[in-house]
Amino acid sequence: MKIGLIGAGRMGRPMAARLASAGHDVTVLARRPQAVGAAEADGLAWADTVAGAVRDADLVFTVVLTDEQVRSVCLDPGGAVTAMRPGAVIVQHTTCDPGTPELIARRAADRGIEVLDAALSGGPHDIAAGTLTLWVGGDEALLARLRPVLGSYASPIVPVGAVGNGQRVKLVNNALFVAQVGLAIDAVRLAGSLGIEEQAILAALQHGSGASRALGVVARGGSVDAVADRLADLMLKDVTTVREVARNAGADLGIIGTVLSSDAVASKVLGTAPGAGPAS
DSSP states (O other): EEEEEEOOSSHHHHHHHHHHHHOOOOEEESSSSHHHHHHHHHHHHHHHHSHHHHHTTTTTOOOOHHHHHHHHHHSTTHHHHSOOOOOOOOEEEOOOOOOHHHHHHHHHHHOOOOOEEEEEEEOHHHHHHOOOOEESOOOOHHHHHHHHHTTTTTEEEOOOOOHHHHHHHHHHHHHHHHHHHHHHHHHHHHHTTTTTHHHHHHHTTTSSOEEEEEEEHHHHHHHHHHHHHHHHHHHHHHHHHHHHHHHHTOOOOOHHHHTTTTTTHHHIIIIITTOOOOOO
């Protein structure tokens, strides 16, 4: 299968490698000299425009950083929707406002192009191991047809309904994860006030009913401060997005919103001032 990949960075590059290893013909968008060098080092074809990367593709992946970038590479003149051939498919991985894949799907349908809203959970190491989690909004028959391709780097692949729902599930997941990290950090604070050292409480709680993946992240980081350094850049964008989406939908983040605005999350996870941004 011919694949165009837009966004061959931290997540896109290992994804391209897995797709190429599975026998697919992958062309990546590469505009900067270091991106060109990385593509050539990986043995991948490259193009310096979106249109060049996607024009002949059966399947196009977007793995960029922001909602604005998704809209630009897909919807701008010369973007993917304009340049792709009818019958091709866009798989949108970037965390963004759920309205963005919905808009792309509407515009794409006018040109006979289908869209899967495939929100992801995991990191480059999960892609390399083939264990990235995907929550996929879109036509289930289309998903069934593309499972072998997506399965070259992802498992499990979970259908979640219509286009847009992949992003909604991702945003709820990340809000809950960050809140749980905040609770784990506050548990360390509480333990300290009771005379228990940080390393001791992190080790002990992983064997109790209070254990969670978030607690494991804090424990593997070695300390609360180490976790803050790792998560701030990754999580601030997603928490900002979930607040905006909830506000626009008139949805109440409730206790999750309260925890997200707490000192433990604001200063120790997101690197912002306590209370920054609305709780709902």
